[in-house]
Amino acid sequence: MADKDILTSGPVCPIPIEDYPQVLLAHGGGGKLMQQLIQKMFVSTFENPLINQAHDGAVFQAPASRLAMSTDSYVIHPLFFPGGDIGSLAVHGTVNDLAMCGARPLYLSAGFILEEGLPMETLWRVVQSMQAAAQNAGVAIITGDTKVVDRGKGDGIFINTSGVGVIEHDVVVNPSQVKEDDVILVSGDIGRHGIAIMAVREGLEFETVIESDSAPVSSTVQALLNAGIELHCLRDLTRGGLASALIEIAVTSGTNPHLEERAIPVREDVQGACEILGFDPLYVANEGRFLAIVAKEHARSALEILQSAPGGDQAAQIGEIRRKSPGRVTLTSKIGTTRVVDMFSGEQLPRIC
Amino acid sequence: MADKDILTSGPVCPIPIEDYPQVLLAHGGGGKLMQQLIQKMFVSTFENPLINQAHDGAVFQAPASRLAMSTDSYVIHPLFFPGGDIGSLAVHGTVNDLAMCGARPLYLSAGFILEEGLPMETLWRVVQSMQAAAQNAGVAIITGDTKVVDRGKGDGIFINTSGVGVIEHDVVVNPSQVKEDDVILVSGDIGRHGIAIMAVREGLEFETVIESDSAPVSSTVQALLNAGIELHCLRDLTRGGLASALIEIAVTSGTNPHLEERAIPVREDVQGACEILGFDPLYVANEGRFLAIVAKEHARSALEILQSAPGGDQAAQIGEIRRKSPGRVTLTSKIGTTRVVDMFSGEQLPRIC
Numbered sequence: 280m281a282d283k284d285i286l287t288s289g290p291v292c293p294i295p296i297e298d299y300p301q302v303l304l305a306h307g308g309g310g311k312l313m314q315q316l317i318q319k320m321f322v323s324t325f326e327n328p329l330i331n332q333a334h335d336g337a338v339f340q341a342p343a344s345r346l347a348m349s350t351d352s353y354v355i356h357p358l359f360f361p362g363g364d365i366g367s368l369a370v371h372g373t374v375n376d377l378a379m380c381g382a383r384p385l386y387l388s389a390g391f392i393l394e395e396g397l398p399m400e401t402l403w404r405v406v407q408s409m410q411a412a413a414q415n416a417g418v419a420i421i422t423g424d425t426k427v428v429d430r431g432k433g434d435g436i437f438i439n440t441s442g443v444g445v446i447e448h449d450v451v452v453n454p455s456q457v458k459e460d461d462v463i464l465v466s467g468d469i470g471r472h473g474i475a476i477m478a479v480r481e482g483l484e485f486e487t488v489i490e491s492d493s494a495p496v497s498s499t500v501q502a503l504l505n506a507g508i509e510l511h512c513l514r515d516l517t518r519g520g521l522a523s524a525l526i527e528i529a530v531t532s533g534t535n536p537h538l539e540e541r542a543i544p545v546r547e548d549v550q551g552a553c554e555i556l557g558f559d560p561l562y563v564a565n566e567g568r569f570l571a572i573v574a575k576e577h578a579r580s581a582l583e584i585l586q587s588a589p590g591g592d593q594a595a596q597i598g599e600i601r602r603k604s605p606g607r608v609t610l611t612s613k614i615g616t617t618r619v620v621d622m623f624s625g626e627q628l629p630r631i632c
Numbered sequence: 633m634a635d636k637d638i639l640t641s642g643p644v645c646p647i648p649i650e651d652y653p654q655v656l657l658a659h660g661g662g663g664k665l666m667q668q669l670i671q672k673m674f675v676s677t678f679e680n681p682l683i684n685q686a687h688d689g690a691v692f693q694a695p696a697s698r699l700a701m702s703t704d705s706y707v708i709h710p711l712f713f714p715g716g717d718i719g720s721l722a723v724h725g726t727v728n729d730l731a732m733c734g735a736r737p738l739y740l741s742a743g744f745i746l747e748e749g750l751p752m753e754t755l756w757r758v759v760q761s762m763q764a765a766a767q768n769a770g771v772a773i774i775t776g777d778t779k780v781v782d783r784g785k786g787d788g789i790f791i792n793t794s795g796v797g798v799i800e801h802d803v804v805v806n807p808s809q810v811k812e813d814d815v816i817l818v819s820g821d822i823g824r825h826g827i828a829i830m831a832v833r834e835g836l837e838f839e840t841v842i843e844s845d846s847a848p849v850s851s852t853v854q855a856l857l858n859a860g861i862e863l864h865c866l867r868d869l870t871r872g873g874l875a876s877a878l879i880e881i882a883v884t885s886g887t888n889p890h891l892e893e894r895a896i897p898v899r900e901d902v903q904g905a906c907e908i909l910g911f912d913p914l915y916v917a918n919e920g921r922f923l924a925i926v927a928k929e930h931a932r933s934a935l936e937i938l939q940s941a942p943g944g945d946q947a948a949q950i951g952e953i954r955r956k957s958p959g960r961v962t963l964t965s966k967i968g969t970t971r972v973v974d975m976f977s978g979e980q981l982p983r984i985c
Contacts, residue, residue, distance in 0.1 A: 518662030
């Protein structure tokens with residue numbers, strides 16, 4: 280679908296483009312234009328009883344329960360990429376962070392930092408995408424904020440989403456629960472998000488378009504919990520990828536996660552792109568993939584749940600928790616040698632999320 | 633106190649300045665440098681049991697209750713100003729938004745968008761200021777996020793804080809509760825924050841330094857609630873000032889708030905600066921002032937509470953709710969004429985918060 284089709288296929292932008300083709304500083308200034316932008320663009324798109332309270336915040340009834348809170352700012356470049364955009368990413372990312380706490384995501388806030396001169400139509404596409412992603416993930420965007428910075432002091436759109444979710448079970452999902460002999464599962468093939476972004480940025484063309492894996496994983500986590508799987512730790516594989524997530528768990532838990540490289544699912548085109556770009560897929564960011572560390576006796580049933588989830592057909596058992604090297608991640612390579620997996624010190628891909 | 637004194641008087645920056653005088657892209661890249669920044673700079677400064685969970689989010693026990701959630705991004709320029717900085721502002725702003733919902737603020741998240749090249753020492757000052765403000769306001773910063781954007785794609789530091797608070801009473805604080813004959817109270821003199829920022833930006837010098845009123849108002853709101861004041865509506869007077877806040881209430885509630893200009897407290901130096909700069913103090917932003925619309929019979933006791941709160945000696949009754957012009961704010965000027973107070977359409981002061 281050509282860009283023009285995307286632009287004209289959805290509902291019409293509620294701010295008249297002929298009057299306001301671009302975001303102005305005044306759209307963040309607290310006056311009439313800001314009120315119009317908030318009401319017509321945000322409140323009416325994110326439509327729900329709580330956002331309609333039109334207050335400094337949103338008030339909701341919570342059960343007596345453990346709640347989870349999470350926040351993430353999204354500064355991804357470019358704003359649109361195969362498989363998603365900054366809007367859907369901003370919903371998935373925070374929904375997934377809550378899911379990683381074992382929580383069922385309930386509510387999100389949305390804070391926009393817009394650069395003066397941003398095309399109004401671009402903002403409209405992003406806002407619609409956020410709402411579609413929120414509906415798909417079963418969350419409501421209930422409160423928000425809009426700031427506009429002068430031209431050259433931002434980069435189009437930055438979005439912060441913060442979220443609140445409810446923990447409806449007694450399972451403590453935390454690195455401290457990780458034990459020897461637990462198994463390490465991954466919810467699908469890795470590396471697609473990072474490579475999709477990099478391909479757009481570098482103008483690379485592969486035989487197939489590599490799409491980001493950006494997706495909400497909360498219903499999959501709920502399915503694991505509802506099935507009574509003894510979940511010890513969950514971690515999404517965003518910045519820094521599988522390796523960094525697992526190293527953090529190793530350090531925090533003082534255990535030795537061990538990986539079998541041949542078991543780690545990486546699509547062939549992603550592997551090829553990594554080789555061209557000089558990346559190791561272990562460190563490439565994902566936005567719809569997570570690690571589940573579960574009790575050994577639950578490995579098979581957990582894996583079945585992961586594999587039957589949307590996008591989970593490549594879910595796999597990729598390793599186990601050993602005793603040998605506490606605080607370190609080790610890996611048996613495809614050729615059978617064993618090595619320590621180190622944290623990288625710089626960054627592979629700036630502004631990937 | 634000279635800037636150099638400020639820089640050297642506090643605890644030493646936990647990231648060695650000689651190695652990392654500036655924020656690098658790698659500080660947001662998901663690797664070692666990001667881990668160090670998060671642990672040494674943020675987690676150890678914001679120290680509390682919840683942030684130490686080192687997870688994708690923070691988990692806390694909530695009572696069965698109404699909760700309030702709020703979010704705000706802070707893009708103020710300059711980062712430091714008389715009476716505060718972006719760090720203290722980011723705490724006060726969100727704490728106050730929660731207070732305006734009638735909630736006792738509990739927890740904040742902090743999302744940083746840093747520009748590559750930001751002096752590390754600047755970040756350290758801001759982080760310390762946030763923690764001091766959080767302690768003073770009785771809230772804990774329990775989860776966070778750090779992104780770094782390339783040079784020229786941000787402006788030093790942007791901060792998003794989102795907050796959760798608990799509503800421990802049955803009072804519904806909402807514009808829908810505003811009734812004819814209610815009285816309008818303001819919690820102190822207005823206009824100082826906006827003028828303080830503008831004076832720094834324009835290099836203006838007055839006989840006295842005008843300091844921002846930036847402060848948490850949550851304990852004052854709790855005092856009103858605890859005294860059994862029949863609070864109908866609360867609103868903080870940030871972007872757009874007193875006029876915009878009251879117009880929003882008028883429109884939402886369909887009532888006619890009426891102001892007595894001579895009763896509105898504006899310091900003489902602020903009034904003078906407004907005249908020089910061409911501003912109307914009614915529209916100038918505040919960061920520690922709020923409106924309380926209360927039942928008439930509680931006006932006196934509410935005012936006593938406001939006046940005895942920190943910084944509240946100029947709190948005043950500035951008007952009442954009338955029947956005459958529903959949905960409009962009217963004002964009797966100092967010379968006795970009555971006019972409608974309109975929303976301004978552009979903005980007076982960009983990047984004021």
